[in-house]
Amino acid sequence: MATPRQRRKSRSSSHGGPSARSKKAAVKKLKKPAPTIRGPEILKEKWDRTKTVRQNYAALGLVSSLQIHQSGGYDRDDPYNKSTYPSATSNETTAADDVQKDEDMTENSASGSKPADKGKGKAVKKGMARIIRDAEGNVVHIIEADDETDAVYESTASTAPLKPKRKGKDKDKKKDVSTPWGQPLNDSDDDFAFEDPTGGTRQLTKEERAERDRALHLPVAALSAPTGLNAAAAKNASAASLNAAKLHSALDSLAGELSVPVPRFTSLQEEEWLRSLVAKYGEDYEAASKDRKLNIWQRTPGEIKRAVRKAGGKQALFLV
Template sequence: MANPRQRRKARSSSHRPVMHSRSAKRNLKKTPTIRGPKALQEVWDKRRTVKQNYAALGLAHTLNPGGTENRPAEAAESEIQPGQQRILPEYETDQLPIPCGFGRIIRDESGNVVCIGINEDSNQNSPDKRDVSLDMRQSEPLVDAEVLAKWSMDENTHTMGTSREKSNQDVMHALKQLSTPQTALNILSFSLSGMGPRRPSTGEVAYLQRLVDKHGDNLAGMAQDHRLNPEQRTIGQLQSSLHRLGLYG
């Protein structure tokens, strides 16, 4: 049963019990701690987004470059509604070249066919008479420099059409060193918790030596010897252990 003070608080229009909600929203807006290498944390700018930080380092924030192209302003204005036809001006249609094997239908204002334009040089430039020793660069389509810069990869900088500074090169070098797998060739010492070289103990050497003294190279007899092989090692286990010690084969 509520006391009178709680009843007045419930009837009051000025009381809004949302303090806990405000603190919860404030905690949600906090930027999470960066879980990454120390070299990346030092150059990370908290005032920028992930995309902006990656761009400052010369990295691509995603492998899909879609959505990063600058859409021309006139593209929105020249959107064609469904069921409509786009009529090019005369200067555009006249300047467009006619490909080999194709023609251009010329109509009047009412839509009637006036004549058909055909490329007269199509017979002369047939594939039989073309020079096969043309440079491959001449056959490539013309690409805008801005589009080429976005989609091309610079071999020296390894960035998408941009160059990075010397500090960014140091960061990239540190990240490459961290991503290199740890082996005995690139580090002085490494953990042997996983697969790695193992040296047999003194007890294992004595265990195998007794089997060799009695059975020689008979691995099947070693595996069936319950007195000298109480661990019940298989033929394959005994063979690998003896190979490691140089006592077999």
């Protein structure tokens, strides 16, 4: 336990700092080598000791965790950061804004007035609305965010009451819900099933699976390079995806070679125990299970029968 004098020495600027022994221990701790990678030789060759485990998994095209949603925030340089991939809903939002803008322009041209709202191109936040007025200040159009009613309110004059106008959408139709932790999972057991607007189901294409992975914030390392990168970065990304694909095929072949059923055998003590039961009761496993002296582990008739079968049968027990 340190004394007050030693504490003052450690806080004092005139003191020579930590002792030589503590310095040596700190340097030794900093120069501690990385742990030995234990695994297949394929992964050992591709493993980069200068990167973290998460970065290595991303470079190899693997997922570092089986959890679909990230529990917590992402680092700016995190390889699984969703900002590094194009948003799955960016095109849809732009198209919706263009349609809304065209509708506003059509209504304004029909009424012969120009709206005074300058921010009509921006999306309306949930729980808020945008009021569009003409040059005289009369309410021409009210745009609300998509909610349960999904209504658009219109007015032809400032004195006329506002009436809701349905867009024709079904109220019971399931809507896309965007949550901070990602899109909700589909109730279907088939991960690759897609609800066709015609009412049936079909298999997702490669592009649709990529959009789904981006929406779920999953790594898309094996796909083509995201848009917005220059030619050199796109070339490097394609080369990395090709290496990841080769690594995946090598790991699959290795897993196929190692997926051999493990032979099971009966221990010597278990053979003696089964031999005593079979010698006394034969194939009457119901009576053997009720013997309190021999069946001290209270095995059920089914367990005793399976143990005899695993040992090779009644004949194999008495061949020894």
